[in-house]
Amino acid sequence: MNALAQAACIAAVALAAAGGTWLVKGPPGRQLHCDPAVLKPDEVCLDSIPAGDGVVWVDARSRADWEKNGVPGSLLWNLDPAEDMQAFEAGVAMRISETPRVVVYCGDENCGVSRQVADRIRNLDLGAEVSVLHGGWRALSEAGRVRGSSPSP
Amino acid sequence: MKKYACGIWLALAALVQAAGLHFPETLKEVHAPADAKTVPAEFEFTNRSDKPVTVAKADPTCSCIAVKIKDGKLRYAPGESGLIRAEFDMGNFSGTVDKVVAVWLEGDPADKPSVSLTVRVHIPVLVALEPKTLRWDLGGESGPKTIRIEMTHSSPIRVTGVNSSSSHFTQEIKTLEDGKRYELVVTPTETTSPGMAVLRIDTDCDIAKHRIQQAFAVVRKPTPSEAATPP
Numbered sequence: 001m002n003a004l005a006q007a008a009c010i011a012a013v014a015l016a017a018a019g020g021t022w023l024v025k026g027p028p029g030r031q032l033h034c035d036p037a038v039l040k041p042d043e044v045c046l047d048s049i050p051a052g053d054g055v056v057w058v059d060a061r062s063r064a065d066w067e068k069n070g071v072p073g074s075l076l077w078n079l080d081p082a083e084d085m086q087a088f089e090a091g092v093a094m095r096i097s098e099t100p101r102v103v104v105y106c107g108d109e110n111c112g113v114s115r116q117v118a119d120r121i122r123n124l125d126l127g128a129e130v131s132v133l134h135g136g137w138r139a140l141s142e143a144g145r146v147r148g149s150s151p152s153p
Numbered sequence: 154m155k156k157y158a159c160g161i162w163l164a165l166a167a168l169v170q171a172a173g174l175h176f177p178e179t180l181k182e183v184h185a186p187a188d189a190k191t192v193p194a195e196f197e198f199t200n201r202s203d204k205p206v207t208v209a210k211a212d213p214t215c216s217c218i219a220v221k222i223k224d225g226k227l228r229y230a231p232g233e234s235g236l237i238r239a240e241f242d243m244g245n246f247s248g249t250v251d252k253v254v255a256v257w258l259e260g261d262p263a264d265k266p267s268v269s270l271t272v273r274v275h276i277p278v279l280v281a282l283e284p285k286t287l288r289w290d291l292g293g294e295s296g297p298k299t300i301r302i303e304m305t306h307s308s309p310i311r312v313t314g315v316n317s318s319s320s321h322f323t324q325e326i327k328t329l330e331d332g333k334r335y336e337l338v339v340t341p342t343e344t345t346s347p348g349m350a351v352l353r354i355d356t357d358c359d360i361a362k363h364r365i366q367q368a369f370a371v372v373r374k375p376t377p378s379e380a381a382t383p384p
Contacts, residue, residue: 062216081217081244086367090318090351093369097349100373112214112253125286126371 044131060114105133173202194272200229207259279363286369302335321348
């Protein structure tokens, strides 16, 4: 048997095994999982944040995304140079005075903008507890907590 | 069998080599003029591998940076050099700002770019406020507190007015040195109820983005960590 035939055999066996697993176990689970043991120091899991009015949500994505499917009641604060940073500061400061817990979320799991925005909010020194949401907008969407979403099964 | 293993190892080794663009500098520090709207930073690179290398994408982590590869050229032969130019839009940034440009080469995993380039921009702070936030504890003393305002521009900058978003506080501006140093003295009317004010400080600075500054005054319950800290 030549090398090509061997490779084809291996590929066929692997494909059959993958297909069998799919049939028995179902499609691969792509739902976001948040393990508190591996969180970065300033991150929180969505499960640990109660739904309701106890948190100021800050959306670090673009204005268009925030308007389309942000968390209801959230505030926008991104790093777009076209935006008015002083307006962001004032808006967040006013809300922090009523609710001193802030969670910033971004567009995806690895988005660093939410961490930069969280730093800026901390630097206001208003005494708020400021965290970054692990999993970002995707985690919120899967939990049905953004505009136009419903919880994933 | 040994022949195949050897072939696979050589192929993998070639891939690793191919992933090699050499950047003499991955951090560029730029000192921006106070009135600049954008500042450029250029990163030179050379393909030091023995295979052609293709830049798949160069992605800024912030909408405040525009990235261009010189002449739009993406494929580089061994020994060939190129240039990535990042243009930072200063917007309302101030102080020292680090922005990262991630560079993916062909074959890089989606979550692991081959190179991360950092643009460190030093933006002059022409009107410095210290501190930016004044705090009073709920139920505590309601005495006045002060924000020091210092102008660091080459020409004088004068404070032309201060407005507060809340009647919970009174404020008074004191001139220590005209065009150079001021004090903003803020006093809460009472500390028996929580309160927050955005203090808008207007100046005659000739550079628009530095003209208006913002500070905060807040009366609130101390957080548990603050309450545990001795005064």
